[in-house]
Amino acid sequence: MNNLYKYLLAGLLTAGSVSCSGFLDTAPRSQLSQKTTWKTAEDAEKFLVGCYDGWESGSTILYMDCLSDFGFSFHAHEGFRAIGNGTMSPSSPGASFYGYATIGRCNLLLKQIEQIPSIPEAQKKRIIAEAKVIRAYQYFTMNFLYGGVPIIELPELADEARLPRKSEAEVRAYIAKDLDEALPDLQASVVRGRLGKGAALAIRMREALYYGDWEIAKNKAKEIIDLGIYSLESDYQELFTVKGQSSTEIIAAVQYLETIKPLYTAIGSMLNNAVGGWSSMVPTANLVNTYEMKNGLTIDETGSGYDATHPFKDRDPRLGMTICYPGANYLNPKGKQLIYNSLDQTITDEKGQQKKNEDYPESANNSSKTGLTWNKYTYPANQYADMWSTNACPIVFRYAEVLLTYAEAENELHGPSADVYAKINLVRQRAGMPKVDEAKYATKDKLRELIHRERAVEFAGEGLRRADILRWKGADGKMLAETVLNGPLERMVGTVNAQGTNPQTRATIDPSASPQAKLVENRTFRPHFRYLPIPQSVIDRNPNFGKNNPGY
Numbered sequence: 001m002n003n004l005y006k007y008l009l010a011g012l013l014t015a016g017s018v019s020c021s022g023f024l025d026t027a028p029r030s031q032l033s034q035k036t037t038w039k040t041a042e043d044a045e046k047f048l049v050g051c052y053d054g055w056e057s058g059s060t061i062l063y064m065d066c067l068s069d070f071g072f073s074f075h076a077h078e079g080f081r082a083i084g085n086g087t088m089s090p091s092s093p094g095a096s097f098y099g100y101a102t103i104g105r106c107n108l109l110l111k112q113i114e115q116i117p118s119i120p121e122a123q124k125k126r127i128i129a130e131a132k133v134i135r136a137y138q139y140f141t142m143n144f145l146y147g148g149v150p151i152i153e154l155p156e157l158a159d160e161a162r163l164p165r166k167s168e169a170e171v172r173a174y175i176a177k178d179l180d181e182a183l184p185d186l187q188a189s190v191v192r193g194r195l196g197k198g199a200a201l202a203i204r205m206r207e208a209l210y211y212g213d214w215e216i217a218k219n220k221a222k223e224i225i226d227l228g229i230y231s232l233e234s235d236y237q238e239l240f241t242v243k244g245q246s247s248t249e250i251i252a253a254v255q256y257l258e259t260i261k262p263l264y265t266a267i268g269s270m271l272n273n274a275v276g277g278w279s280s281m282v283p284t285a286n287l288v289n290t291y292e293m294k295n296g297l298t299i300d301e302t303g304s305g306y307d308a309t310h311p312f313k314d315r316d317p318r319l320g321m322t323i324c325y326p327g328a329n330y331l332n333p334k335g336k337q338l339i340y341n342s343l344d345q346t347i348t349d350e351k352g353q354q355k356k357n358e359d360y361p362e363s364a365n366n367s368s369k370t371g372l373t374w375n376k377y378t379y380p381a382n383q384y385a386d387m388w389s390t391n392a393c394p395i396v397f398r399y400a401e402v403l404l405t406y407a408e409a410e411n412e413l414h415g416p417s418a419d420v421y422a423k424i425n426l427v428r429q430r431a432g433m434p435k436v437d438e439a440k441y442a443t444k445d446k447l448r449e450l451i452h453r454e455r456a457v458e459f460a461g462e463g464l465r466r467a468d469i470l471r472w473k474g475a476d477g478k479m480l481a482e483t484v485l486n487g488p489l490e491r492m493v494g495t496v497n498a499q500g501t502n503p504q505t506r507a508t509i510d511p512s513a514s515p516q517a518k519l520v521e522n523r524t525f526r527p528h529f530r531y532l533p534i535p536q537s538v539i540d541r542n543p544n545f546g547k548n549n550p551g552y
Contacts, residue, residue, distance in 0.1 A: 038112045041119040044127050047112075051105045052193070055134045058254040058394040059266040062377065063095070063281050064463030069484035070287040070456070071465070072520060074369050075280050083532065086485065086524035090536040090552050097145050098535055100152060100161075106135040107154040122185075129182035133195045133203065136178040140207050143171040144467065147531040147549055150542075162542045172211070179204045190229055192246065192255070198224055199252040202397040209405050210471055218409035221402045224251070230399040232430050237321040239398070240376045242383050242391060251397035258391045266394075268387040272324070272340065272373045274358040275332045275381065279368040283323050283461065284520075285492055286484065288372070291316040291457050296434040298453075308511040311492070313504040317432040320504075322460050324373045327496050327506030335382035341496040342371035343507060348498065361491060361520075369520050370491045376461040400427050400458055408451045415444040424451065427458055470530055478527075485525035490518040526551065 037043065065071030066080040073080040079095030082088040109131045113124060142149045150163040151174050166174075179200050187196040205220035224230065231248050238244040245253070256263040271277025289299060294314050297304035305314055312325050324330050326343045340359065341347055347357045361369050377392050384390040403423040410420050416438070425435045441447045452472060456465065469481040493513035500506035528551025539545050 038115045041116065041123055044109065044113050044116055044119060044124070047105070047109050048127050048130060051102060051109055051131055051134050053261075054102050055137060055195075056254050056396055058256060058263045058392065059269075060095075060097075061254065061394040061396065061463040062266050062270065062374075062461070065283075065461055065465045066281050068465035068469055068481075069489075070284055070290075070460055071281055072284055072370050072489060073281050074365065075278070078280060080281070084485075084523065085489075085521055086526065086529060088533060090533040090539070090548055093533050093535045096535055097141055097532070098149070098538060099142075100138075103135050103138050103152065104154070106131040106138075107152070111154050125185035126187065129185035129200075130195055132178040132182040133186070133200045136175045136182075136200075137195075137203050139171055139175050139178075140203060143168055143175070144207075144210055145532050146534060150545065162544045164544050165546050172207070175207060176204065188227060188229065190248070190251075192253075195252055198227060198230060199397060201227075202251050202402070205402065205405055206397070209409065210467055212412075212471065214409040214412045217405055218413065221406035221409065224399075224402045225406070230402070232399055232403075232426060234430065236318060236431050237375070237379070240395070241379075245393050249399045250395055251399065251402075253393045253395045255393055256391050258385065258389065262389040263392050263394075265388055267378055267381075267384055267390045267392055270374050270378050271333075271381060271387060272342075272359050272368060273364055273366040274338075277373075277387070278366050279373060281374070282368040282370045283372045283374060284370050285372070285490055287457075287460055288312075288319065288323065288325065288492075290453060290460075291319040292433070292453070294433070296437060309494075309509050310505045310507070311509055312507065313502075315504075316457060318457055318460075320375070321379075321431075322374070322376050322457075324375050324379070325507065326371060326492070326494070327500065328503045330375075331380040331382055333381045333384070333387050335380070339496070339498050339503075339506065340373070341498065342368055343492070343494045343496050370489075372491075374461050395462065400430075401464075403427055404451065404455050404458065408448075408455070411444055411447050411451060416442060416447045420447070424454060427454065431458075479530065481525050481529070482527065485523050485529075488515065488518075488522050489520040490515070491520050493517050528552070 063073060063078070063080050066073035067083045071084070073084060076082065082092065082094035088094040110128060113119070113127060139149070148165050148168040148171055151166050151171060152161055152163055155161045183197060183200050186200055187194070190196065190198070201220045201224045205217055205224065208216035208220060229248065230251060233239045233244060233247040233249040239247055239249060268276070269278045269280035273279055288311060292298055293304045293306060294316060295305065299306040307313060312319065312327065320328065324340050326341060328340050329337055330340050332338055341357060342359045342361060344357055345360050346354045349355050357363060359367055361367050361371055377394065381387060384392070403426055407420045407423045410417065421436050421438055429435065436450065441450045455468065469484055470479055472480040474480055474483055492509045494507055494509040496507050498506065528549065531549040533552040534545070534548045539548060
């Protein structure tokens with residue numbers, strides 16, 4: 001990362017600002033031009049940094065689970081709530097993932113690098129390869145969410161950018177070509193801040209997994225494993241802290257630095273109201289209910305030990321490391337230990353007097369409406385000097401995904417095996433969970449249930465849930481999203497005993513609370529929501545685009 005940010009300091013403003021950034025996202029212009037000079041290898045390296053700037057958004061990763069049953073975003077202006085509850089439309093699409101700014105930069109770099117006379121061949125090939133990986137990732141994101149988009153090279157005139165959309169299959173082929181061409185020229189060793197072989201393979205792996213290309217998904221996962229440079233972090237929670245940013249589990253993350261390129265607002269947006277946070281993106285009770293008990297049984301299995309009045313007791317340790325729940329201890333931005341209480345309307349202050357509870361869901365817009373907040377990336381809050389401007393680096397790809405992708409693909413291809421169990425066990429046991437019960441999960445169908453659940457809780461809050469509930473099917477053949485995103489989103493109702501010594505049992509939940517008391521919002525998911533609506537502004541700017549996605 002150090003070298004990358006040296007380039008950022010030296011050249012991002014001069015290189016990135018004169019790129020094609022936004023040329024396909026703004027009102028059409030009659031003539032496109034760029035004044036960047038391309039004379040040295042350093043020019044190309046600086047411009048590559050401009051391509052990296054925005055290759056992925058750390059804030060978007062953290063918000064993405066709000067488009068699923070595992071997250072909720074209250075503040076409508078942020079754009080994620082409309083997609084989560086199914087009220088988006090072409091004219092009001094909510095958060096938009098459609099854009100060609102980064103692709104435009106990559107296209108320009110790929111063209112102009114050929115004008116540099118003295119750049120060493122190996123360096124030139126690496127720069128080209130990294131630009132192709134960035135471009136492929138952009139197309140992958142849009143293609144999966146929108147279902148086919150225009151493939152645009154570098155036009156000289158704005159009219160040349162007004163192209164019809166390609167089919168989803170055509171865009172997939174374009175992505176595969178970019179990644180396959182890039183792979184031989186990428187660095188194998190982990191270079192923080194750059195996309196190397198592991199990242200290129202991870203994009204190819206995830207893309208294949210999302211489309212059910214099991215053989216490709218498995219093979220790419222195996223290629224990452226065979227690189228021999230990634231391993232699971234021993235401490236699951238530390239992986240999502242500043243201290244864990246150099247972990248060998250991380251294949252790619254969005255890089256931020258406090259004093260140079262900070263991640264603005266995201267961490268403050270996640271923290272609770274009582275410490276000055278916005279509670280903009282919060283977990284849900286649906287997620288809490290997905291975690292197994294620490295004995296490996298689900299909460300609805302006989303003998304699990306689950307107590308609905310104390311739902312946080314004796315659960316998978318990842319629940320507490322991922323979610324700050326009522327009754328749990330947490331550290332505020334000043335490092336003081338507090339007890340999280342989102343259940344009681346009033347609480348007792350340090351002087352023994354009753355006062356309004358700022359974290360009660362109805363106390364303020366900035367109170368978590370689900371009564372839960374995230375621990376991932378926020379615990380401890382005092383690791384950041386300023387919660388509104390941090391060096392948090394949200395992870396895009398990590399090794400646990402490789403292991404669980406291999407397991408899912410291999411199970412779909414050939415069913416359970418010792419190899420599949422072993423890879424799942426690596427992830428489970430790292431978190432303190434027991435090995436897979438091979439007798440219970442002895443069939444493809446049963447093991448699929450476990451793999452889906454394991455993936456759900458392992459990556460909660462990391463932005464993968466929406467894609468999973470779109471691609472996974474229930475016994476009825478419907479997308480899982482049609483089940484989990486239709487109906488009321490509910491919170492837990494109860495009280496917190498601040499004098500209790502066990503954080504897992506301080507909260508007493510009332511399972512029989514009325515639906516009205518528990519309601520957060522009603523959600524709708526129709527089959528055509530598999531794809532997001534193309535923003536109407538895109539179609540208005542490009543009459544050759546074609547029709548919007550069916551149903552909109």
